[in-house]
Amino acid sequence: MGMKVRWWRWRRNPLRRRSDAVEAWVVLVTSVVMAVGMPLAGALSSVRVGSVLLQQRQEWHRTSAVLTEDAGDPGPGTYARTWAVVRWTASGDSVRTAGVRVAAGSRAGARTVIWTDGQGRLVSAPLTPGQAVALSAFAGMLAASGVALSLLAGRRAVRTVLDWHRAGLWERAWALTGPRWSGSTPDNAPGPGQEGPAVPPP
Structure with a gap:
C-alpha cells in the first residue's frame, strides 16, 4: 500500500493532476542529473586544480x-x-x-x-604534494556540493510554483464546493449525483 501511495504520480488515475506529473518528472530529472553531475563536477574540478598546482611546482x-x-x-x-x-x-x-x-x-x-x-x-x-592533493580533493567536494545545491534549489523553486498553481486550483474548487456545505449552491457548482474536484493523496 505504501508503494502505491509513493508512486501515485506515475500512474494514470483520476486524482493525478498535470502539475503532479510535472513535479514527478522534475524530481526524476534532477535526481539523475545530480547522480551524474556531482561526481563529474567533483572529478573535473579536482583534476583542474591539481593540474594548476602541478604546473606551479614545475615552473616556480x-x-x-x-x-x-x-x-x-x-x-x-x-x-x-x-x-x-x-x-x-x-x-x-x-x-x-x-x-x-x-x-x-x-x-x-x-x-x-x-x-x-x-x-x-x-x-x-608552492604547495607540497600532500597539500596539493588535499586542496584538489577539497575543490572537488566544493564543486560537487555546488551542483547538488543548485539542483535542489531549482527543484524547490519549481515545486513552489506548482504549489502556488495548485493552491489556486483548490481555491476555485472550494468556491464551487463550499456553498454546498453552507446550504447555498452557485450556478456552476456540481449538482446532485455529480462529482466534485478530485482530491489527490498527500
Whole structure:
C-alpha cells in the first residue's frame, strides 16, 4: 500500500493532476542529473586544480635575492621574521625588488631565498604534494556540493510554483464546493449525483 501511495504520480488515475506529473518528472530529472553531475563536477574540478598546482611546482623555482636594507629586530612576543626589501635578477637580466619576510636582524647585503615564476616574478612557495592533493580533493567536494545545491534549489523553486498553481486550483474548487456545505449552491457548482474536484493523496 505504501508503494502505491509513493508512486501515485506515475500512474494514470483520476486524482493525478498535470502539475503532479510535472513535479514527478522534475524530481526524476534532477535526481539523475545530480547522480551524474556531482561526481563529474567533483572529478573535473579536482583534476583542474591539481593540474594548476602541478604546473606551479614545475615552473616556480628558488631564486637567490639580496637584502637592500637592514631587517628590523624582532620585538617582544613577535616571530623571528620581519619584512624587508630584497633585490634579485629576473629573466633577461632585469633587476627587480619587492618586500618579503626574512630573518629578523638580517643586514643589508645578506642573501635570502625567494620563489619566482617563469617570468621572474615573485610568488609564494608552492604547495607540497600532500597539500596539493588535499586542496584538489577539497575543490572537488566544493564543486560537487555546488551542483547538488543548485539542483535542489531549482527543484524547490519549481515545486513552489506548482504549489502556488495548485493552491489556486483548490481555491476555485472550494468556491464551487463550499456553498454546498453552507446550504447555498452557485450556478456552476456540481449538482446532485455529480462529482466534485478530485482530491489527490498527500
